[in-house]
Amino acid sequence: MTGTVVLKLGGSVVTEKDQPETVAGDRLAALARAIASSDVSDIVVVHGGGSFGHPHAAEHGVSSTDATRDPEAVRDIAAAMENLNSAVVGALADAGVAAVPVHPFSAGYRDADGDLELPTGHIAAMLEEGFVPVLHGDVLTTAGDGVTIVSGDDLVVSVTRGLDADRVGLCSTVPGVLDEDGDVIPEITAFEDVGGALGGSDATDVTGGMAAKVRALLALGSPAFVFGPDALGDFFAGDDAGTRIEG
Ligand code: IPE
Numbered sequence: 001m002t003g004t005v006v007l008k009l010g011g012s013v014v015t016e017k018d019q020p021e022t023v024a025g026d027r028l029a030a031l032a033r034a035i036a037s038s039d040v041s042d043i044v045v046v047h048g049g050g051s052f053g054h055p056h057a058a059e060h061g062v063s064s065t066d067a068t069r070d071p072e073a074v075r076d077i078a079a080a081m082e083n084l085n086s087a088v089v090g091a092l093a094d095a096g097v098a099a100v101p102v103h104p105f106s107a108g109y110r111d112a113d114g115d116l117e118l119p120t121g122h123i124a125a126m127l128e129e130g131f132v133p134v135l136h137g138d139v140l141t142t143a144g145d146g147v148t149i150v151s152g153d154d155l156v157v158s159v160t161r162g163l164d165a166d167r168v169g170l171c172s173t174v175p176g177v178l179d180e181d182g183d184v185i186p187e188i189t190a191f192e193d194v195g196g197a198l199g200g201s202d203a204t205d206v207t208g209g210m211a212a213k214v215r216a217l218l219a220l221g222s223p224a225f226v227f228g229p230d231a232l233g234d235f236f237a238g239d240d241a242g243t244r245i246e247g
Contacts (some may be wrong), residue, residue: 002227003040003041003042003165003166003167004041004043004044004127004161004164004165004166004167004214005040005042005044005165005167005168005169005236006041006043006046006156006159006160006164006165006167006168006169007033007035007042007043007044007168007169007171007232007235008042008045008046008048008152008153008155008156008169008170008171009045009046009047009048009088009171010047010048010050010152010153010167010170010171010172010173011047011048011049011050011051011052011053011137012050012157012172012173013027013028013031013050013053013171013172013173013229014027014031014047014048014050014084014087014088015050015084016050016051016247017050018051019051019053020051020055021051021052021055021083021084022051023078023082023087023091023181025091026085026230028088028091029091029095030059030229031091031171031229031232032091032092032094032097032231034091034097034232034236035092035095035097035132035232035236036092036095036096036097037233038146038233038236038237039043039236040236042127042164043132044123044127044132044133044135044159044163045088045092045099045133045135045225046134046135046136046137046152046156046159047084047088047134047135047136047137047152048136048137048151048152048231049081049084049136049137049152050148052080052081052083052084053077053080053081053137053138053149055181056076056077056080057077057149059076060073060076060077062077062147062148062149063148063149063156064148064149064150064151065148066148066174067142067145067146067147067148068141068146068147068148069146069195071146073103074139074147076119076139077138077139077149078103078105078139081103081136081137081138081139082101082103084136085101085103085134085136086101087105087209088099088134088136089134092132092134094237095246097132098130098131098132099131099132099133099134100126100131100132100133100134101136102122102123102133102134103128103135103136103138104118104135104136104137104138104150105117105138105139105140105141105156107122107144107245108140108150108158109140109141109143110140110141110142110143110145110148110150111119111143112144114142116140116150116154116157116158117156118155118158118159118162119162120158120159120162120163123135123163124162124185125162127163134153135155135159135216136152136155136170137149137150137151137155138150147153147175149244153170153212153213153216154216156168156170157216157217157219157220160218160222161221162218164222165218165221165222166222167223167224167225167238168217168220168222168223168224168225169224169227169228169232169235169241170213170217170224170225170226170227171228171229171231171232171235172226172228173228173229174226174228174241175227175228175230175231175242176226176228176243177194177197177198177210177214177226177242177243177245178197179194179197179208180197181227184241184242185244186204186240186244187243187245187246188214188243188244188245188246189218189246189247190218190247191214191218194214194221195211198210198211198214200217207216213226213235213247215233217245217247218245218246218247219247220246220247221247222246223245223246224244224245224246225240225241225242225243225244225245226234226242226243226245227242227243228242
């Protein structure tokens with residue numbers, strides 16, 4: 001399949017969430033094989049922090065809204081994410097994928113309005129040269145504040161817009177966006193349709209995760225899919241996987 005696909009591998013998929021700094025080796029190897037056997041021409045991978053990034057960020061009191069100016073904290077969180085990135089790139093390489101690391105802290109920042117500024121020219125050039133760039137949730141310089149965390153999901157939105165990607169996949173441990181009964185919602189075209197199931201439609205999203213994700217994906221302009229690891233092959237084949245989200 002020609003076109004550009006942006007794939008986020010959730011931190012809970014690539015790491016063992018309850019064991020500090022532990023890569024989920026078998027799961028990661030299986031995902032890497034699925035990526036290697038896809039015939040999509042251009043793939044950008046973004047992975048989350050899981051048991052690498054989150055504990056270090058929490059230890060230093062840093063989040064996407066709580067900033068730090070402590071360089072040691074920045075180095076510590078960045079190093080943990082670099083370690084995980086090396087493991088993900090390594091697993092992809094072992095499967096024969098032309099994976100290369102891209103560290104967002106070195107490439108972008110959040111401006112004074114809080115907008116993520118991430119240039120994508122270098123990522124487009126990497127794709128053009130046949131590489132599979134592998135980005136990750138990271139620390140990010142934040143104008144007027146110091147350094148905050150940028151989530152993999154935010155990077156996915158930014159990269160998808162910047163590259164005008166054709167399809168977006170969010171692979172996490174859940175098989176899709178779930179309704180109140182725990183069943184996968186096949187398709188979401190408006191937030192109002194599912195706000196209840198996601199714990200309310202308030203923009204300040206205290207329930208975190210999924211509601212904010214769905215809102216951002218609806219605004220993308222490219223179809224996005226939320227699915228579990230087993231559906232990665234379907235996603236790459238261009239079939240519907242998990243929940244399809246398109247506003
Ligand atoms: C978090 O990225 C990155 C850091 C904590 C440094 P994400 O928010 O995308 O990670 P997951 O997928 O939830 O683990």
